[in-house]
Amino acid sequence: MSERRQVWETLSKLLTRLEEDIDASLGPKAPSESTLEELEKEIRRLGKTQFKTNALVEEQSTRWEEVLAGLRAAQEQRDQLVEELVRARVAAREMELLEAFLPVLDGLEHAIASGQRYLEMRDRAAEVLRTSPNPPTAAQAIILSPADRAKLAGWLDGLRLLRERLLAILKACGVTPIPTVGHQFDPYLHVAVATSKVGEGAPGTIVAEERRGYRTPSGVLRYAEVIVYRPESEAGTD
């Protein structure tokens, strides 16, 4: 802009000088051919400068518009990208957290399984004692006591409820256990950790689960580790 103003100032100065010159030359004598020619040249030179300045100014403003549009587009693109990135990161972080949470559930299941084994063992012992002709000792009486059994069973039931609570949280996040026992082995859901020569159903049926697997709508969070039925006759015949 200042360039433009400068040009205008120069122009107006020159015009004033021109007017003075014209006034002076109109006085006593007519302008000579050469002065006119010079004037024409001067006017053309000024015109050219004006033209160049105009071109520059136009160019400048187009460039500014372009830059502004570019900035706006970049900003929009950036906003969009940030949004996408945040969404992806949050989802990934959520899955990481849920995955880290799974061993806690595993531990709880181990605890329940261990308690149930003890309860069954206790029931077997009680059965033996009940059919025994000898009266029970003080220690054996505890095993026979229904109140004592109820304490252990109740405690285990509490753990089972706790497990249900954890599973409900997972389910709310879209994480569900992968079905295993009785289903056909699927390498996209299960990892075979052992084979069993005894089993029911078709070869390739899962007979036991070693570690529970979990899936989300978008894929497997953790593969289920399973033992698969493979009759002896089948092995090595492929």
Add this chain to the structure above:
Amino acid sequence: MIVGIDLGTTNSGVAIVQDGMPRMLPNGEERIIPSVVGYSPNGQWLVGTPARNQYILYPENTVRSIKRSMGTDLRVQLGGRQFTPQEISSFILRELKNIAERNLGCEVNEAVITVPAYFSDAARQATRDAGQIAGFDVRRIINEPTAAALAYGLNKAEDQLVLVYDLGGGTFDVSLVELMGGIVEVRASHGNTRLGGDDFDLRLAELVADRFEKEHGVDLRQDRRAWARLLRAAEMTKIELSSHPFAWLREEYIAEKKGVPLHLEYEISRHEFIEAIRDLLDQTLDSVDHVLKDANVTADDISQVLLVGGSTRIPAVWELVANYLDIEPHMSINPEEAVALGAGVQAAIIDGVPIDAILVDVTPHSLGIQVAEIRMGRIIPDRYSVIIRRNTTVPVTKEEVYSTVYPDQDTVEIAVYQGESQIASENTLLGKFLIHGLKPERPGEPATVTVRFDLDVNGILKVTARDRYTGQQKEITVEASKARLSESEILQARRWMAETVTKPEDSVLLRRARQLLSRDELKPAEREELEDLIAEVEAARANGDTGLVEELEERLLDMLFDLEG
């Protein structure tokens, strides 16, 4: 589009250069896939994780580590048919091709594939054949250490000797790479095809199993299920020990003895773990010696060391190599991906795609605390103990344990410094604080304090000091590097500027002249004259002849003025 492929013994991956940056092309959540091929009973071909999943069930129809057999006459029976190693490898390559195509949304027909430096010509040819069977035009077969050097952008650096130390999950290689005039050449290579991270897990699991057996008289190795759990826990503990001096290995209800549940609960120190794998680590140094001898050079001739392979994340590996060669090794690029990324760089070079070096956000200076060292019974104050080494990729968390100097000392000052000098006060002090009320674990012994550094991408460092016995802690947050843009941010900004704001300065007059040409009102003669003049100006500008440019532009101005004005 040419892709770069790391066809590994255990895992494989595919990478390309996009927007100047090399990046892995993921398969869903997986950035690399297991190098396993299988055939399922219902006639399905499986590659990667599903194939690995069925290995125990159908070992006769699942192939692992085929890379070890490349270039041999071995035949593998799969789904009732005989396959050559190159055919099996082609399954993996085709899967990677599919992954690349899914990511890029277009067909991918050309590839650069990496092989170990020690691969014979036959094995290289077999790899090339595998690529062709998979439908690739294999543009080049390159050595893995060469790819690592390319990933670090060393082809653009000065001529030098670089040692590439590659310790993966199951194999170890060390190579001496020579860079000359942008050409990367492997001078010597040595290794152990049966040494890696799996061995470290095994050693740690053995250590814990021994302890458990001593305590409870139960051998966890005899129970497949318990052993599998222990191996997995050992791997997690190993990873944890890379950033912490101690880690808990916990597995509840791992066994039962006479109906009594037994649990695993041990705190493993980094020191114990390193001692358990010490001999394996030392073996790798023998290979380093071997390579130096084969190439007839000494450690002094080496100017850079690159660490590749997941197991190099173990801090002891870094220290081992650093101490042995007296050079700080580089490992800022994810060591599991460096080879694939380097293959991607080679692909881009062949394709003529512009590449900026792989830029990762690293901390430019080491960060640590002031300590006193006791040497030969004398206390040496003002020493610097580095917790986060320079060139470590951020964000990062590191933890170290320190003892008080005197047994009854209940207060320590944690002074946080940034710099490289071994004398703490010669570095930049970032902040300090006191932690009081320390108690020793056993009376009469010095108290121990865990110092934890959490550094984020913005250079914000959180320092936490915790008394190991009482658990009480104190923390401060300091700024490690002030308002410094990360390299990738600078690059991004620079590219944006180049594209948007500072377009190469074109002459205003030239642009205007070209605009004029697009109008119809010009007479043919005028048009021709203008076109000629434009061409002349362009030529003069291209030649950088400023005098001529000025003269010609003056003529152009005259012409434009007459035509437009």
